[in-house]
Amino acid sequence: MAAHERLRKSPTLSQLLAAALPKDVNFRIYHLSTPPTRSSALYSSPPGERPDRTYCESHFLSASIQVPSKDGTSSGTEVLVFAIEVLIYSTGFNMTFFVSKADSTGYLHLLNLPKGSPSPLREISGAFLLHLVMQRQRRNIQSVISLFARAQDQYLFPGSVEYSGKHVLDDRGLVRWWCQVLNSLIEDAKSSAQPATSRWEGVRGYLVVPGLDSHETMAYIPRASKSLWSMGHPLKQISRHNNDVPPRCLIPHFPDDPKARYLDELDDEITKGEHSTSGQWKSVRSTDQFWDMMAFRQECSAGRLVGFIWVVFTPAGQSLPQLAESVAGDSQSTAATLDSLANSSFGPDTPLTAPSSQNVPTSSPRKQPKARALEESRQAARSSKPRILKRKKLTGPIVPRRPRVKTENRNYALEIPESTAYYVWPAEGKGQVIVEESAYKRITELLLRLDFANLELASSSSVRWISEVRSGAWGSMREAWGQMITGTKATQTPSITATAGVNTLNMGLVKKKRKADISEKKEEHATMDTGASTHPVNVLSAGMIRKKAKT
Numbered sequence: 001m002a003a004h005e006r007l008r009k010s011p012t013l014s015q016l017l018a019a020a021l022p023k024d025v026n027f028r029i030y031h032l033s034t035p036p037t038r039s040s041a042l043y044s045s046p047p048g049e050r051p052d053r054t055y056c057e058s059h060f061l062s063a064s065i066q067v068p069s070k071d072g073t074s075s076g077t078e079v080l081v082f083a084i085e086v087l088i089y090s091t092g093f094n095m096t097f098f099v100s101k102a103d104s105t106g107y108l109h110l111l112n113l114p115k116g117s118p119s120p121l122r123e124i125s126g127a128f129l130l131h132l133v134m135q136r137q138r139r140n141i142q143s144v145i146s147l148f149a150r151a152q153d154q155y156l157f158p159g160s161v162e163y164s165g166k167h168v169l170d171d172r173g174l175v176r177w178w179c180q181v182l183n184s185l186i187e188d189a190k191s192s193a194q195p196a197t198s199r200w201e202g203v204r205g206y207l208v209v210p211g212l213d214s215h216e217t218m219a220y221i222p223r224a225s226k227s228l229w230s231m232g233h234p235l236k237q238i239s240r241h242n243n244d245v246p247p248r249c250l251i252p253h254f255p256d257d258p259k260a261r262y263l264d265e266l267d268d269e270i271t272k273g274e275h276s277t278s279g280q281w282k283s284v285r286s287t288d289q290f291w292d293m294m295a296f297r298q299e300c301s302a303g304r305l306v307g308f309i310w311v312v313f314t315p316a317g318q319s320l321p322q323l324a325e326s327v328a329g330d331s332q333s334t335a336a337t338l339d340s341l342a343n344s345s346f347g348p349d350t351p352l353t354a355p356s357s358q359n360v361p362t363s364s365p366r367k368q369p370k371a372r373a374l375e376e377s378r379q380a381a382r383s384s385k386p387r388i389l390k391r392k393k394l395t396g397p398i399v400p401r402r403p404r405v406k407t408e409n410r411n412y413a414l415e416i417p418e419s420t421a422y423y424v425w426p427a428e429g430k431g432q433v434i435v436e437e438s439a440y441k442r443i444t445e446l447l448l449r450l451d452f453a454n455l456e457l458a459s460s461s462s463v464r465w466i467s468e469v470r471s472g473a474w475g476s477m478r479e480a481w482g483q484m485i486t487g488t489k490a491t492q493t494p495s496i497t498a499t500a501g502v503n504t505l506n507m508g509l510v511k512k513k514r515k516a517d518i519s520e521k522k523e524e525h526a527t528m529d530t531g532a533s534t535h536p537v538n539v540l541s542a543g544m545i546r547k548k549a550k551t
Contacts, residue, residue: 010134012428013127014485020123021487022113027120028078029483032060032469033431034440035413036423042089042096042252046245047279052091055423058440059086059431061128063120064462067110067455079455080462081108082121083156085444086132087255090423093240095136097129098254099147103155105452106166117491122177126184133185133313135429140315144238145185148257149178149307150299159453175307176220179207179229182311183221186228189313202314205229209307210295220307234312235287246279247287258299258306262290411474432480433473443469 013031021027034057041051062083066076082104089096104121113120133143151171153161160166169177182205189203205228209217214231221229235250248267253260269282284290300306413436418425435443446468450461470481 013131016127017485018488020127022491025487027485028064030062031431034058044248055090057088077459079107079459092422095143097145101155105157105160106163126181143313145311149175157452159451162453171304183225200313201316206234206310210300433477
């Protein structure tokens with residue numbers, strides 16, 4: 001389908017990671033994904049309309065290192081240092097990339113990287129998100145990255161908080177960290193030196209921190225890139241509905257998200273009556289009021305700041321209002337065609353374009369009244385008599401069937417189409433190992449049952465999780481599971497200059513104390529020790545002392 005094909009060939013994930021990681025530093029990357037499967041709609045539909053057909057695919061990327069020995073060589077011990085999970089929701093109107101979870105184990109410091117060098121974890125996150133966005137781009141389809149930044153001790157690696165080397169960011173540090181990660185994507189898309197990302201007409205970031213005004217929120221944005229960000233939400237801009245719709249139709253319903261929990265509570269207010277037909281909440285009437293109320297939710301008012309971040313990629317040649325109109329028209333016509341074909345009563349051998357002779361009715365609508373009455377009476381008589389099916393009597397010798405032996409296993413997840421009106425699933429955008437949704441949940445739950453409290457436990461847990469995924473892989477995916485990436489980015493560490501060193505005084509500027517001053521000091525101390533003083537001591541006379549009367 002030409003309207004949804006990717007515009008240009010994008011660099012692979014290994015190329016993006018190698019260009020972002022420090023030079024001559026080795027990481028092993030593990031990329032696990034699922035095929036696009038039908039899921040519930042991300043946005044509630046307006047009253048009287050059907051929800052958008054939505055497909056979801058899960059991506060899980062983890063990175064590991066070889067623990068160096070005391071002499072600097074590799075000890076052969078592999079340990080996971082970082083993992084990130086991204087859910088991709090695709091419809092005929094937009095693409096949404098939701099960062100579900102991200103966590104580190106704290107063992108990255110074993111590489112002894114120079115101080116001041118960029119964080120490899122931040123570079124991996126940015127390169128992975130950029131790869132997914134570029135591989136899933138479709139013509140006239142906008143892409144949106146969305147995440148919820150909430151500080152927590154551990155997300156994906158149980159027991160890692162007990163390791164002393166893990167540096168847990170606080171709430172302000174985590175919001176600022178994610179803004180830096182996504183800001184690199186915005187700068188890459190704005191740069192003309194990136195031919196693969198110059199296809200975007202506009203890329204802009206949005207940040208909402210409930211409880212803070214726009215001036216206070218601006219402090220979390222990199223100072224040099226404040227013109228590329230807006231303090232607020234883009235929910236109305238990215239919506240495909242041009243007319244006024246209820247606020248519940250503009251807010252996405254992500255899994256394990258505080259907005260989704262608040263949406264569920266507000267939806268309970270819609271009962272049978274006027275609110276059921278209008279789709280309006282009783283207590284919240286606008287999206288701005290929704291965000292004002294979010295500041296009082298438990299997730300946002302428990303003493304920690306949280307941040308809601310978006311990055312909106314607008315396709316080249318169209319603005320957001322024009323995009324909504326064109327995409328809605330193209331996708332609705334395509335969806336209507338597919339739905340009509342799906343709901344039609346075609347047989348397995350019926351062609352999609354029937355000849356003209358089949359479109360001619362068998363009987364003329366201008367029949368004579370007597371003939372029409374006679375035909376109706378015959379049809380009534382046929383329907384009144386129950387039709388009895390007679391089973392044919394089987395005769396002849398009995399021929400036994402030979403059993404069908406299953407000679408090989410098949411992965412039916414790889415047989416779905418790679419391009420439809422609702423999603424694209426290119427070969428370059430797939431994971432090293434592709435599993436069904438049930439197997440994906442089992443693999444991620446296994447990681448949550450392991451222990452990363454110390455290096456020995458973390459190493460054994462890493463090997464177990466990696467081996468478990470490899471054992472369930474199909475065919476050539478077992479060899480592709482785990483790809484070694486060597487960084488090529490030259491890092492510049494800040495050097496200590498002469499001006500920043502210790503200032504030493506010239507010997508000519510040092511003034512020695514005279515010996516006469518020293519002797520005077522000694523005499524003064526001796527006078528104080530003997531009790532002699534230049535000031536006389538006041539002594540009371542005996543007549544001034546008054547005795548207390550006896551009672």
